[in-house]
Amino acid sequence: MEVHLSTTDLAPVQIRSFDKLYIGGKWVEPSSDAIIESVSPITEEVIATVPAGKAADIDAAVAAARKAFDEGPWPRLSPKERADYLVRIREELAKRVPELVDAFTAEIGAANGASVAFTNNALKMFDDASTLWERFEWVKERSWDNGSGYITYDPVGVVGVIIPWNGPVATAALKMAPALAAGCTVVLKPASEAAAEIMMMAEAFEAAGLPEGVVSIVPAAREDAERLAAHPDVDKITFTGSTAVGKRLMELASDRIARITLELGGKSAAIIADDIPVEDFVPGLAFAGIGHSGQVCAAITRILVPRERQDEIIEALKQVYESVKVGDPREPDTALGPLSSARQRERVLNYIEIGKEEGARVVTGGKAPEHLERGYYVEPTLFADVRPDMRIAQEEIFGPVVVVIPFDSIDEAVEIANGTVYGLSGAVYAKDHDLAVSIANRVRTGQISINGWDMCVTQPFGGFKQSGLGREGNVEGLSAFLEPKLVQGATPPAK
Numbered sequence: 001m002e003v004h005l006s007t008t009d010l011a012p013v014q015i016r017s018f019d020k021l022y023i024g025g026k027w028v029e030p031s032s033d034a035i036i037e038s039v040s041p042i043t044e045e046v047i048a049t050v051p052a053g054k055a056a057d058i059d060a061a062v063a064a065a066r067k068a069f070d071e072g073p074w075p076r077l078s079p080k081e082r083a084d085y086l087v088r089i090r091e092e093l094a095k096r097v098p099e100l101v102d103a104f105t106a107e108i109g110a111a112n113g114a115s116v117a118f119t120n121n122a123l124k125m126f127d128d129a130s131t132l133w134e135r136f137e138w139v140k141e142r143s144w145d146n147g148s149g150y151i152t153y154d155p156v157g158v159v160g161v162i163i164p165w166n167g168p169v170a171t172a173a174l175k176m177a178p179a180l181a182a183g184c185t186v187v188l189k190p191a192s193e194a195a196a197e198i199m200m201m202a203e204a205f206e207a208a209g210l211p212e213g214v215v216s217i218v219p220a221a222r223e224d225a226e227r228l229a230a231h232p233d234v235d236k237i238t239f240t241g242s243t244a245v246g247k248r249l250m251e252l253a254s255d256r257i258a259r260i261t262l263e264l265g266g267k268s269a270a271i272i273a274d275d276i277p278v279e280d281f282v283p284g285l286a287f288a289g290i291g292h293s294g295q296v297c298a299a300i301t302r303i304l305v306p307r308e309r310q311d312e313i314i315e316a317l318k319q320v321y322e323s324v325k326v327g328d329p330r331e332p333d334t335a336l337g338p339l340s341s342a343r344q345r346e347r348v349l350n351y352i353e354i355g356k357e358e359g360a361r362v363v364t365g366g367k368a369p370e371h372l373e374r375g376y377y378v379e380p381t382l383f384a385d386v387r388p389d390m391r392i393a394q395e396e397i398f399g400p401v402v403v404v405i406p407f408d409s410i411d412e413a414v415e416i417a418n419g420t421v422y423g424l425s426g427a428v429y430a431k432d433h434d435l436a437v438s439i440a441n442r443v444r445t446g447q448i449s450i451n452g453w454d455m456c457v458t459q460p461f462g463g464f465k466q467s468g469l470g471r472e473g474n475v476e477g478l479s480a481f482l483e484p485k486l487v488q489g490a491t492p493p494a495k
C-alpha cells in the first residue's frame, strides 16, 4: 500500500498491512479476526493493520519454538553453522533497509537521520553476533583441588522477546541475533505501535531460510502478551521497555524461575566540569537529550553544571533548541519528528505541566509547536531552576525534555548523577582527562562516555539498578542466552 502521509508533495512512504501471523517460519491464519491498527503520528490516520495474536496464536508459536528446540537441528548445529544463517539474515535485512527506514518513519515518525541510524544498527547487531562463534570460548578446561573437567555452554531454550516501539528493528536484532547465535529458538512480540515494520522484518527471516520453528513473530495487545511471559514452555524472557512492565514480567518469570533480561530505560546525566568551553560540548550534548524526540532509553536528559556556569550553559542549550526544526520527518532538514503516539505526547505534555507545578522554569519549548496542525509534535523543551528531587529530574519522560541542575562540587555532581533509581548511560565533559575518568568511575551506570555521547550496542549494554538486569551486545549479550555446564572427570571434546 502506498500511503500519502501529508498534504505536502513529499514522496509517499511504503508501509504494508499484513493479514497473517509468522508462526514457526510460515505465514498462518490468525485464530481470530482481531487486528492492531498502526496510526501515523504525522497524520493521525490509520496507515496499516496487522493481526492481533491471541492466546491460541501465542501457544502455537511457543509450541513451534519448543519442538524446534527439543527436536530440531538448530541447537545442535555448530556455532559456525548458525553464524552462516546470521550472515544470511543480515543480507536479507540489508536489502530491506530502505523499506524498513520508511516504515519506521511512517509508524513512529522518526526523522530521516534517526530512522537510518536505528535501522542500520540492526545490521551491526547481526554483524556482531555472526562473529561470536570464533570470539566466544565455547569450551573451557578447569581443574580444582580434587578434580578436573570442562565447562560447556548450552543454549537456554525457548526465548520470548518483547520489544518496544522506539527502535523496533534494532531492538529486535539486539535480542534475536545473540539468542539465535546461542542456539535458542525465539518468539518475538513487537509493540503494537510498530508491528507492521516488524512483520516486514519477518520477511527477512523467511528469506534467510531458517529451519522450521526457529523464529515466530506474533503481535499482540499487552493483556494477551502476558501469556508469552507466563508460558511454562518459555525458558527465558528478554524485554526492553518501561520499568513498570519489566517488574511485572519479572513477577511472571519468578513463578518458574524463568531466565530474564531487562532493559528498562533511564534518566541519564551528563556532568560538566568547569574547564570545558560551551562550544566544545553543547552542540553534541543538546542532541543526546532530544534526538529521536527524546524517545531513547539512554538519552542524556539531565545536565549537571557548575553553579557559576549555569547561565552560560543554559543560554547555549537554548540557542541550539530554538534552531532545531521540528516537523514532517520526511523533510530532509527536519531534526525532530513527532512523538510516536497520542498517548506518548500526552504523557510528555503532562510531565511538562508537572515540572511547572514543581516550580521549575521553562527556558524554551514546553508545548506542541503552533505551526503544525496535525501530528503528535512537542517542541524541544529545556527546564532550569530544577532541584534533583523533582519528578522531572527523577522520572523517565521519554520525550524531548531536558533539565539543567547546578552543583557546587564534583562530589555533589556525582551524588546527583547517582541519585535516581536508574543507571543506564551517562557522560562527562572535561578538559582534564584524569578528572573526567575519575568522575566516570564514580557514576553507577552501565555505559558512560567522556567528551561525547554514544549508545554503544556492540559492547555490553544494559543498566545498573532499575535500568535493568543483565547485558546485551557482544559476548556478554551472548552469555545471557547460555547455561554453563560443568562436566567433571573428562577432558574437553576435540574441536
Ligand code: NAD
Residues within 6 Å of the ligand: 162, 163, 164, 165, 166, 189, 190, 191, 192, 220, 221, 222, 223, 225, 226, 229, 240, 241, 242, 243, 245, 246, 248, 263, 264, 265, 266, 296, 297, 347, 396, 397, 398
Ligand atoms: P511498555 O513497557 O508498556 O511496553 C513495551 C512492550 O511491552 C510492548 O511490546 C508492550 O506491548 C509490551 N507489554 C506491555 N505490558 C505487557 C505485559 N503485561 N505483558 C507482556 N508484554 C507487555 O512501554 P510503552 O507503553 O510503549 O511506553 C511507556 C513508557 O515506557 C515510555 O514513556 C518510556 O518511559 C518507557 N519506555 C522505555 C523504553 C526503553 O527503551 N527502555 C522503550 C519504550 C518505552
